[in-house]
Amino acid sequence: MNRRSFLTTTALAAASFGFPAVLRAQSKDPIRIGCPLPLTGPFGALAADMQRGAQLAEVELNAKGGILGRKVEVLFRDDQLKPAVGAQRTQELIEKEKCQFIVGGLAAHVQMAINEQTKKSKVLFVSTSQSDEISAKPDTSPITFHEALNPTITSRAVGNWVADNLGKKWWIIYADYAWGKQNNAVLQEVLKKKGGTVLGSTPYPLGSAEFSAHLPKIQAAKPEVLMTVTPGADNIAFLKQAISYGMKKEMKIAQPLHWIAYGKEGGPDLYADIYAGINFYWELQDTIPQAKRYVEAFQKKFNIPPGDYSCYAYSGCLEVARGAELAKSTDSDKVADALRKNPVYDHYKGKEWWRTCDNKAMQDMWILKGRDKLKGEWGIYDIVSRIPANEEYDRTCAEKGLA
């Protein structure tokens, strides 16, 4: 052994003892997680938040030595909010980039197209989009997991709380497409069970900017609660107009979800005293240690607090990693089995679990109320109530055709 090779060997040995995990993680082929998201288009801001969540998961996984000692790479593709593009990008991620897992999707119809593709290629998919169908027959599969909330859970949880706390005479206005219609149907059913009355329910075309024509009729009906199912930019336009007609003073306004990005843009002028549900809000860090860890890591990396959707992508990536470690394999069937055998996890807000009959994530959610004054830059809401995870909020597996 000459001097040079001695030096190289010791240096290598020292390095692999010094940073063993990092070095070993880089020594074999990486494990790839494909992440199709609508990075351009109307949901672009939410998608950017999700991208940050997945990036944080990638960094944290690699810092711990990757998955099965292999480096982790998360690859992003823009699905342009179009089902056909989503399917094509997913196919590329699987066949060209050799992704072992797919995590992502935002918007029910695109996520469905991604799911068709992952089923065909037999690749495990963790959906991060709100949808009732994804965890039900005929769309779901043993390797399809659903991390996000869905309209049934959201509207049952929020609807029950609103009926108990704000009033039982409602008017519902909803965007006339899949997500809006599902929420409307569930809200009606919830209120009926509570013995309340739906004074009226109005559909409007998604993407509308003008709601004033709906308002006089609603005012005349004098509901106790106005339920608005108005996603995206519609939410801001609707609240602006409802408030300018003086409706905030005449009734309570509630909606199935708050979206932090829109809450920030609309500010307290619009969102003060508006009630809605949410899967995660960064101020939960004050009470939940796991949330504190997550928010601090996120804040440190990106200089803004995590939004509501980044958590789904973050948690989804960590879950495929956990499954692969448990199964000691990247085989989708084995990973799926491992997750079902060890269904409980806790990545960012306390305990969650997979319901084993439909691979649906069960998780806590919260009721928020808009503040009349911001606390700091992002302190938009007060946390009013925690709604603990409860399988009864979702349809049963029998109802989903899975029993």
Add this chain to the structure above:
Amino acid sequence: MPDITASALAAQVFTGLVLGMIFVLLAIGLSLIFGLMTVVNFAHGSLYMLGAYFGVFLFGYTKDFWISLVVAPLMVGTLGLCIERFLIRRLYGRSPDDPLLLTFGLSLIIVEAARMIWGKIGLTLDPPRALGGAVNLGFMNFPAYRLFVIVITIGVLIGLWLFLERTNVGLIIRAGSRDPLMVRALGIDLSRIWLLVFGIGTALAGLAGILAGPMRGVYAEMGVTMVIESFVVIVVGGMGSLVGAVVAGLLMGQVVGLTTFFAPKLAEIMVFITMAVVLLVRPSGLFGEAGLLE
């Protein structure tokens, strides 16, 4: 079916009036441009959107809604002048499809640019303090800002009418839209008139945009459906007819308002049904002259 009380119906009619006013402002610009130049300006919706964004931008600097209200439409109008002078002018004498394709392409570029510059979430623009509240009309509390929109639109219409009917330039514009060849033969340089008219038309779109901002929010896609509805308005009113644009704009406001009242699911399609019925009875629109499009 809601209880149909007189006051609820009156409230609905009044609400429809404001919808109509925004339609009128957009449609009258479109119609002015089409009437004189036979250019179908597909970028009208994106200029409407720019008016709103310029308004937010100016408001950020000046903190004064009134200055923004005046300057934003002028900025959009100036952009309109450039579009006519450097792009559309090259296409005169060619098929009317060419400027249509050009402006369609422009609208895509402008919307995408707005997304890149101002973000995908959209912005908010508040009405001025003095107009923030509601006014009691007897049958309802109506937002003061919406009343203001009605007043300002009427003011602009009167101003435009006086300009077209009482000034020399107005006379040339009217003559030019009847018989451009004859006007040229009289030694008048019509290209400067076209430039001016395109500027006025686009400035009106910008005005509609900044007026709509405090009611509807400001976002990149806000002009996409508006431009289609405005085309419906000028087709119903008669392509190129200013009176037609005003009457049809107000009519469409009421159609949307009242259909939403009685059958909300039909509100969107009713606009097109109205157009179909009008065209069946009067193929060139309510106030249109035959043969303009040939």
